[in-house]
Amino acid sequence: MKNFTFIDLFAGIGGIRLGFQSVGGTCIFTSEWNDWAKKTYQANFGDNHPFIGDIVPFPEDEIPDHDVLLAGFPCQPFSIAGVSKKNALGRPHGFECTTQGTLFFDVARIIAAKRPKAFLLENVKNLVSHDGGNTFKVIIETLRDELGYDVHYKVIDGQNWVPQHRERIIIVGFKNKTDFSWDNLEIPEIKLTLKSILHPEDGSEKPEEPYTVGEKAKVHSKYVLSDKLWAYLQAYAEKHRAKGNGFGYGLVTENDVARTLSARYYKDGSEILISRGKGKNPRRLTPRECARLMGFPDDFIIPVSDTQAYRQFGNSVVVPVIKAVAKLMLPHI
Structure with missing residues (x-):
């Protein structure tokens, strides 16, 4: 060195x-x-x-x-x-x-x-x-x-x-x-999949509030899309699909690779939505997961609001x- x-x-x-x-x-x-x-x-x-x-x-x-x-x-x-x-x-x-x-x-x-x-x-x-x-x-x-x-x-x-x-x-x-x-x-x-950066939610990771809570360090419910936003994103995607456009949300599982994280992720999270299983609304990534997705170490301090954190990692x-x-x-x- x-x-x-x-x-x-x-x-x-x-x-x-x-x-x-x-x-x-x-x-x-x-x-x-x-x-x-x-x-x-x-x-x-x-x-x-x-x-x-x-x-x-x-x-x-x-x-x-x-x-x-x-x-x-x-x-x-x-x-x-x-x-x-x-x-x-x-x-x-x-x-x-x-x-x-x-x-x-x-x-x-x-x-x-x-x-x-x-x-x-x-x-x-x-x-x-x-x-x-x-x-x-x-x-x-x-x-x-x-x-x-x-x-x-x-x-x-x-x-x-x-x-x-x-x-x-x-x-x-x-x-x-x-x-x-x-x-x-x-x-x-x-090649890594999203499993490598997602919160395991099984207690093998310490909770990091406000991102994960409880004994099993479950992702906080605030990151789950509301019924209204999820319905809007699905309708928006369907409208563009009918026109032959490729616009829409990016729904992924732990076995996938994500689209590009952008600075606008704080708006609706639509480019990277994590599936929570059939019949359940998907969720956004937490700021800690965004940090991992960009290759930042887990001891990297995130002292700002979620909105600012999403912008910062999306621009990094x-x-x-x-x-x-x-x-x-x-x-x-």
């Missing part, structure tokens, strides 16, 4: 950080603007290092020198209109022109100023196809051509590590040319995926 430093941008609740800590990294700077995410992050990491809110107005020269930059940056539309006009007027060009006004610009300006040995950027799979591929083209050209990094990217499905179909684009880069290859990514041979990364990528990057940092 080497010791290296990293900064955690658009940090959320620290999923990417957990992956890089697992291979010997030390976080020395964090940025996250959402106060609820910040509460969860600080409850789990309790740092003494600088923790700032919005990265956009923050001067890059005030960020400490670091070996690795990590960023799960949100995807915003990129406008490349007006580039030639700006060039004609002698205004900034390159990444400053093509990415100004997007959050990726802030990642690029920090890389340009601090020149870390490596970086990892994470985003939704759709980033690759956004705007007919132009958005992704601008990002890769900025990192590779403007900033001069050795860049590699791959869409990775989290269901190789957790029982959830979740595809995300991972972009990694190195300041120097390397022999890094995705072919060496260690993918587990055994699959931690074991990041661990595997961090391990792959380590010899090249």
